[in-house]
Amino acid sequence: MWPLLLLLLLEVPPCSALCPCQDPALCAQITDTKEFEVFVFHSRGKNWKSYDWSQVSSVAVFAPYDPELMCYAHSKGARVLLKGDVPVKNIVDPKERTTWIAQKVDLAKSQYMDGINLDIEQPVLKQTPEYYALTALVQETTEAFHREIPGSQVTFDVAWSPNCVDLRCYNYSGIADVCDFLFVMSYDEQSQIWTECIAGANSPYNQTLSGYEDFIHLNIDPKKLVMGIPWYGYDYVCLALSEGNNCTLHKVPFRGAPCSDAAGQQVSYGTIMKQVDSSITGRLWDKTQKSPFYNYKDKQGKLHQVWYDDPQSISLKAAYVKERGLRGIGMWNGDLLDYSTDPVAQQQTEDMWRALRP
Known part of the structure; x- marks a missing residue:
């Protein structure tokens, strides 16, 4: 009886047989770095x-796990990464960090993933226990993933500037040193409005570039920085709209600032393209912020102003990526374009992708 049972156990397919891909080779982790x-x-x-x-x-992947996506991405030589988010207060204890990291490594292995993107975005003040714990979390996560999944990638999302934006006063240079690279979220740059409470660009050109210069000034290698650009904009209701197109906003405080982009609503690029041509103004261009915008009236007669990015504004920032030698570019998020069969939408979508590499 026992020899027969042992024989049956030996004939159980290896773990790779659980691969959801039609070709089991597609469950192999991507190790090449582009x-x-x-x-x-x-x-x-x-x-x-x-x-x-x-x-x-x-x-x-910031959506439910889709094995079909994993298989397809691997067939194209692209990595697929877990989302990693945890309350910072929970990782001050080294044992809690170790447990959390082990769970993420196991999940990545079970889903044939190629690493993890750490998206924390919580307020952390300098020299606090959370400040040191966050750096330790990134280092220990990187070490564990690199050890357990050779060739894997560990990245960390940061605000557009290292200057305590939204009270995210992280150890940016230390974190950059211990992970593969930082994804710089060069959007939501009106999350804290300290000057006039008026609508502005989601990713204004000069402000965006100043953020990268500040990161580099911290001795962070440009090759450790990936520029994140928005494939969405903000729709603001104007309390008043001046002749100079200044749209006065409701005051919505955020983390100490008197005003913020929380006064508006996020709108996808696909939706914006369906509205801009029928707006009051059509597409306008702000020469200072190097961003497009337009004004429209809603059904109740309220004036709105919409700020967004398009191929022109993105290409300008993408040119800086090349000139400054950054690691690359990316976007939040890939699903905000119109991927329908409409010929106009198809061209708009193609233009947005092309703007990443002008």
Whole structure:
């Protein structure tokens, strides 16, 4: 009886047989590193089937796990990454960090993933226990993933500037040293409005570039920085709209600032393209912020102003990526374009992807 049982156990297929891909080879982790990173966040649905896979190098999955996406991305040589988020107060204890990291490594292995994107975004003040714990978390996560999944990638999302934006006063240089690279979220740059409470660009050109210069001034290697750009904009209701197109906003405080972009609503690029041509003004261009915007009236007669990014504004920032020698570019998020069969939408979508590499 026992020899027969042993024989049956030996005949059980190895773990690789559990691979959900039609070709089991596609469950092998991606270990090649592309010279230029195009980092895509996936948030929902099946739009990933229409991504420009000739460019994509990494996909951070912020949606329910989809084995079909993993198999397809691997067939294109692109990494697929877990989302990593944990309350910072929970990782001050080294044992809690170790437990959390082990769980993420096990999950990545079970889903045939290629690493993890750490998206913390919580307020942390300098020289606090959380400040040191966050750096330790990134280091220990990187060490564990690199050890347990050779060739894996560990990345960390940061605000557009290292200057305590939204009270995120992290050890940026220390974190950059211990992970593969930082994904710089060069959007939501009106999250804290300290000057006039008026609408402005989501990712203004000069402000965006100043953030990178500040990171580099901290002795962070440009090759450790990936520029994140927005494929969405903000729709603001104007309390008043001046002749100079200054849209006065409701005051919505955020983390100490008197005003913020929380006064507006996020709108996808696909939706914006359906509205801009029928707006009051059509597309306008702000020469200072190097961003497009337009004004419209809603059904109740209220004036709105919408700020967004398009191929022109993105290409300007992408040129800086090349000139400054950054690691690459990416976006939040890959699912905000119109991937329908409408010819106009198809051209708009193609133009947005092309703007990443002008």
